[in-house]
Amino acid sequence: MSNGSGRLLLDTNVLVYAHDPRNRRKQELALTVLDRAIATERATVSAQNLSEFFVVVTQRLPERLEVRAALRQVEHFAASCRVLEVTALVVLEACRGVQVHGLSFWDAQIWAAARLDQTTYVLTEDAEHGRSVEGVTFLDPFGPRFDARAVDLRA
Structure with missing residues (x-):
C-alpha cells in the first residue's frame, strides 16, 4: 500500500489495554485489534505511542510490568508495526492541528504523524x-459503533 491507504495507527490506549487485565472486554478487543492489524501488516504506531506505552505499563498500572517485560513489548511493537518518527515537521503539523482543528497537543501529534504518513485510520478511544x-479518520475500537469489517479487521 504505497499511498498508506488502509493503514491503522494504534494509539497508546490500544497497546495498554492489551496488557491491562482490569477490563477484560477492552483487553480482549485490544488484543484482537493488535493481532489482526499486525497479521494484515497494517499496524502502525508513532514513536510517541511506544514511549507512552512504556511509561504507563511500568509506572501507572496497578499491576505494573517489570521494565524488562515492558522493553520486550516495545521491541515487539517496533518489530511488528510500522513506526512513525516524531520529527520537527510532525511537531509543527501538530501545532497546526491544535490551532485549526482544536485538537489537544498530544492527540494532534498522533494525528500529524498519521496524516504526514498518509495513514488512513487512528484507532483510539480518545x-x-x-x-x-x-x-x-478516528475510530474507537472499544465503542459500540466500531465495526471491524469497516477497516477489514474481521477474523
Missing part, C-alpha cells in the same frame, strides 16, 4: 468515533 480530519 477522539470522537468517526471524526475525519484532513484524511485521517
